[in-house]
Structures are given as structure tokens and as C-alpha cells.
Amino acid sequence: MRRAGAELWIGLAAAALVAALSLLPLLRLAVEAVDPELVRKTLSSPAVWRALGRSLETSLGGSVIALLLGAGFALAVGLTNLPARRMLALAVMLPLLIPSQIIVLAWIELFGPATRLLSLLGLGVEAGTTNPLYSAQGIMLLLGVEQAPIVFLAVRAALLATPRDLVEAARCAGAGGGRILGQIVLPLTLPALGAGFGLAFVACLGNFGIAALLGIPARYATLPVLIFQRLSGFGTSILAEAAVMAVALALVAGLGVLGVTWISRRRDSAVIGSASGADPLRFDLGRWAMPLGALLLAAALLMTAIPMAALAATSVTRAYGLALSSATFTLDHYARALAVPQTARALWNSLWMSGLSALLLAALAIPCAVAGLWARRRPVRRLFGLLGFVAELPYALPGVILGIAAILLYLRPLPVVNVTLYGTAGLIVIAYLARFMPLALRPVQVALLQVDRVLDEAAQAAGARYRHRLVSVAAPLVLPSAMAGALVVFLTAFNELTVSALLWSRGNETVGIVIYFLEEGGDTPGAAAVSMICVAFVFALAALATWLLPAPARRVLPWGR
């Protein structure tokens, strides 16, 4: 039976690869952290507890703000007749495309001198006083802005999935708009609100860029920042302790992940009836529609677009501290930043590392999805179900956890080949593969579920070998989705900071690292210039891909729905 042989062989290889990438580092981390003596020593440090407390505090605060912003905008866009709702939705989702370290820089510049934006409102920061963003509240605010799109998308999807019948039945029962909102529509979106809150919370816990750029100047370190500071201060000698801290963070995040899973599996939240694909309610705001719409649009633009404009202004103003005018305009910062070999190298590094990761993951996702979903044997399907869950972990859990785990696993030379990956670009690529695998795998699985298995069975009946069917039946059908998944991986990895902050070494810097150190070193205009280059590149690529991808695959992109 050579056919069954190929199926088994390809399936096992795919499974082994996923396990090696995702499971092995986490197991290695767990092994390191079970030593009771070590746990006692680490947890006896008040700094660790303080950092954990701060992580919880900022994450809760940040996800509450994200919930208010995301749900508020989703309800406004979904349930009212505000003007320019589409533009509003786009403005709210903008933070999805801009990495958090750049959003932080942009917000700092919002209070900064180049545009004097806030001084116009009387809110400007006087020279010599500290920017109010360097505080716990500042971190929470920016975490909230960063995560608002997650909640927005969850609530928006729930509103669109609400069957129109349910609202019409309430209207026939005589219920007015307020009662329908409070007793029908909101209860039905409650699971989405809960899931959105949980996702935002877990994402906030893992955030590094915002917490580091705002927290370090304020001497307010969250757990990921503390781990980073200890590692950069003491090097790998502190690794065991860092592992315990990472596991502590993983446990808290794990609770959040479990909460999200529980909410989305609850049976009474399963809606009976067909989704309308249209918004269930449309409140007529009357003469309030115009002013309210303008207010909300201004608020949404204030979240990202206006700070980005301030950052752009800083990047073209001759000296920091001056206001932008025709006299102070200059492109020197761009020329200066690119002239530094480190910056050019980092741009190239980020480009090839994330490009390679995206391609490898797309190539791995297809056989993995096929082996899991089209397996004839039940145990094989279950094995892949389990692997799918394992593959989610490095992405769902905070990035520092994977970072520490990868260092632990690859610090020593690999057996047999005797190559040390620690300190090389290879380690960063391997970490990217583990961390972003779900982003590539999910779209392919979704696409494959929509393909009728009959197509495969027909090819099988025609005598095609497994390998042949994989290449000529399954792969072409899911290729657009795999490409869209690869694009999401590329865009996410290109701007990545958390994992590379732990794994970079001289010569292997990423753009995220370079921006971070430029800002930390006080070269704000330089950081602004590199940020603008990154954002322009990402937007151009996203726009080009959205335009080139076929419609069904476009849905994979968060902004494509």
C-alpha cells in the first residue's frame, strides 16, 4: 500500500515539524521552571511581585479602555444612521496595521513640540515638565487604543450575525428601541464582548513596546519589561529566574485564554436562526447624527491618524523642539537614519526574516491542514486537532514566554550537527515560525473546510497518488488563503518587537529594535523617520495585496471584511 505510506509519511513529518517548533520550546521552559528552590528564590523577590501586579493592573485597565472604545464604536457603527460609518470603522481599525512601539512614539509626539497640537487646546506639555503619558495611566490608555480593534471586530461580527428575526419578533411584541437594545441586542452580543475583553487582556499582558517605552522612563516595569531588563543587565546567567517569571505570566495569560474559550463555547449563546448579514437595528439619530458623527470621527482619528500626523511632522522638522514650518522643514533625518549601517541592515533583516517565515509557514500550513482535516483515520484527525491547539499557544501567550523558551532550548549547540543557533538570525526566524504559525494555519484550514471532500475522493478514484492529490487538488484550492495568511504573517513579523527584543544580537537587529533604541537613546526625529518608512512600506504592501488577492482570500485580512 504505497498510497497509505505517503499519507502517513507526509502527515507524520508535518506533525513532527509543528511539535518541534511549538511544543518543544514550551516543554523546555516548563522543565526549567519546575525546580522548587528556584521558584521560591524568584518569587521571594518583591520586584517580581510588583511587576506582576503592574502587569495585571495595566492589562485590566487597558482592556477596559479597549472594551469601551471598541464596543462603543462598534455599536455606533452597527446600530445607528451616523454619517461616514465606513470611514469611522476604518479609522478605528487603523491600529491593527501600526505596531505598538510606533503608536507610542506617535502619541508622545502628539504632546510634543513639532505640531503643538495639544497646546492649541491648552493641553500641551510645558517645556521642562514630563509628558503625562509616562505613567501607568498612559500605558493603559495606549494599550486600550492598541487593542480597541480586537473588541471592535468581535462586537461588529456579533452584530452582523444577529438574526434579523430576533429583533423583528421583539418589535412585533411592542418593544421600543431602548428595550430591544438592552434586552435583545446587547445580551446577544455579550459573548462577543466577553471574548473581545479576554483577547484584549491577554494581548495587553504580553505587550512589550508600550510598557517599555512609557514604563521605563517612569520607573514602572511590568513583568515582560522586568524580564527584558534583567536579561539585558545580567545576560543568560539570569535565564532560570526569567523562566520562572515567564511561567508565572503564562499562568495568568492561560486563565485569560481559558476564559475566552469558555465564553465562546457556551451553548446558550448559540443563536438559533439564520444570520442576516445586515445590522439588526438602525437607530435614527435625527438631527444629532451630524454632530455626533463628527465627534466620533474626530475621536477615532485621534486614536491613530492624528498622532501619526504628529510623528510625521517630527520626522521632517529640523531640530527637536521646533514647530514644523517651511523654514524648519528638512529630510535630513531620513538621510541620517538610513546612513547608519545598523538601520539599513535592520530594514534588510526584518524584510528577509519575515519574508522567509511567511513563505515557510504558508508552505507548511497546506500539508498540515490537509493531513489533519482530510485524514481518513480518526486518531490522526484527533492528533492534528491537539496539534492545532498546541500551535496556538506560542501566539496566544505573551511573546516573552516564547522568547525565553527559545533561548533556553537553543542556547547550547544542537546535538549531532553541533551548531549553536543562539545569537544568530536563525533563532529569530525559528521563533517567528513558532509564534506566527496560527496566522498561517487558520486561513488554510478554514478554506479547506469549505472544499468538498468529494473533489479529493474523485481524484483518488481516478487513481491519483496522495502526493499528487496534495499538490494538484488541495494546494491550488487553498493557495489564495495561504497567500493571504502569509501576508498577515509578513506584516506582523516585519514590525515585531517583543520576541526580537530578547533574541537579537549585533548584526541581527530588526527594525523594531532599531526604532526602540533610537527613541531610548534620545534621537526622537531619527526614530520618527524610521517609523514613517516602516509604516509607509506596510501600508503600501497591504494596499497592493488587498488589491491583488481574490475576494474570498481577502476576508483573511483583518481589514478585508
Add this chain to the structure above:
Amino acid sequence: MRIEIDSVSRVFGGHAAVDGVSLTVGSGEFVVLLGPSGCGKTTLLRLIAGLEEPDGGAIRLDGRPVAGQGPFVGPGERNIGIVFQSYALWPHMTVAGNVGFALKVRGLPRAEREARIARALAQVGLQDHGRRFPFQLSGGQRQRVAVARCLAMSPPIILLDEPLANLDPNLRGAVLREFRQMHRELRSTFVYVTHDQAEAFALADRIAIMDAGRVIQFAPPREIFEEPRTAGVARFVGSGALLPAELLARTSEGRMLVRVLGHQAVVRCAGDMPTGSGMLCLKRRDVALHRTWEPGLIEARVADLRYQGGGEIAVLALPDGQEIEVELGRAEPAPAMGARVGLSARDGWVIPGAVAARASEAA
């Protein structure tokens, strides 16, 4: 409560889903809207409910204008109960919560609310299920909850949109009987949408046959079956043949001499039917079989023979390819397969043919 629909139209993006429909449903009447998929039944029902606003025409309930004349009256103020095809049960409320929602909206005191909920649930045989959630019920039970929710308000008008479509075929017969009984007891006005003829004929006092947004016939089931107004209705409701006929002369009130495929017969027709050309609708019991064909009879061939319901049935192919079934007498020996036989018309119904179907029909 009487429902008057007066040349009502509803247009979606240039396409009229309901196109100038006029219809009066008497108080306490059971009316079924019957027609093929996409003909506008649901839209008409939603117009009556107030879930759609007409683009033209007017609707009155017991003489009170609710749409098209004066201010639009929303669904909450029309005093209607509605059962959706999907049942539209609120998943986050218990069965009792679903049934009592409208009572709560009206601000009824708790004790009365509970009494009414209990009564409505008892009416559909779900007394003990008040505390369950919809996801804990079977499909049939969900359908009953939807009916109970509609009954709780004792509305004078009850609208049902294909309430049996999602039910097991075994359950349908029982539920149909319950609907009839419910109608007899409540004396509410029922408007019931379906595309299933058997359901329509089993339930209706009158059936409105719809096609492409128009009502093409509105009459009691017997009349719909025996005197279809257009070829479309005839094809939609009954097995039989439609043959081109020359309408020769009126013989008496409601009868006419026609020639069809070389055969002459006196058949039924509408009182105002002009002579000329038209169509003859022939059903199984309208024709008599002759063993051999001779001039003056309709020529036919035996295409199939089968035994059904205590008698032998011959399926006869007419020259134009249409088929008609004839029941053979008990003692009669069956003709051979493929044999050439003759048919004569004992009766039949004349339809104005070749002429376009006549537009909507008022009651």
C-alpha cells in the same frame, strides 16, 4: 379583525416583490397565501405585520388605516402575533421568558403574566418546559414555543410564515390539525404562508394564489381546484391536462360547447366567458375512456398502467405529449400498454388561454 389590503406594492431595488395586491381577509377567517418560492408571500405577510412599509397602496385593520394613509403604525401597535419560519426564539431567555416578553412590554402585573404564560404553554402542551432554554428543546418543541409566544397576547390577528417548514414530516399532520383546532377556538384571523399545496388545502377557508408579486386567484379551496382562473393556477394546483380549445358557443348559464383535439363537449365555464379560443382544463374524473379510437374522440395512447388505492389507473399520453390519468372501473379489463384509445370529456373547465393571465383579483 378584518384585514383590508388595497393595491399594495413593495419594491426592492426596482423589482416589485409585491405588485398591486388587493385582498380582504374577513374577521376570523383562515387565509393561506400559496405560491412558488420568491413570489412575494413573505413580503406580503411582513407588510401586514408592519415590518415593511408599502411603497404604494394602503392597509387597514378593522377599517383603521395602518399604512399608506395617515401615519404609519408600527408592528408593536398593530396587535398581531407572528410565528417566523426560523421561530426567532431569543436564545438568552427561558421558554417562559420568551412567551412572556410581550406581556412584560405591555406592563402586565406579574401574577397575570404568569397565568397567561402558563395558559399559553398549556395550549401547546409544554406546561413543564417553562424554565428550559431554547437550545434545550427539540425542533418540534421550539416550534410550539414560537406558537405559544404568539398566543400569549391573544392577538386578533395571527400571522404564520411557513411554520412547518423546519419540522419532521411525521409531525406535520398532527400540527396541522392543531392549527385548525386553535383557529376554531380562538376565532382570530389567521394568515398563513406556505408553498405546500396539501397544507393550504387542509387549512384554508380561502386560498390566495400568488405569482410574481400578484394574487392571481383568491377563493375557497374547492373553487381553486375545480375552477382555476388561469393556466398558471391550474398547473400549480392540479394534476390534469391543459388543452387548447375552440370555444364554440354558450349553451346555458356557466356551460359552453367547446372543440378540443377534434372532440366536442359541453363543459363548465365562468359566467362571462366569451367565445373564441381558450384552454380546457381536464382532470382525471372529467374524462371517459373508450377502448378504441374513432373520429370525434380525443386520440391517446396507454403510456403506463398502475394499481393505486383500490383501482387500476391508466396513464394516457395525448398527441401533444401531455399526460392524463384515468381510473378504470373495477370490472373493466385493462387496455394493453401502448394501445391506441379514445377519450371523451364528460366535464371540464374553460380557461382563457393564449391570453395573458389576468392581474390581481379582489375579494
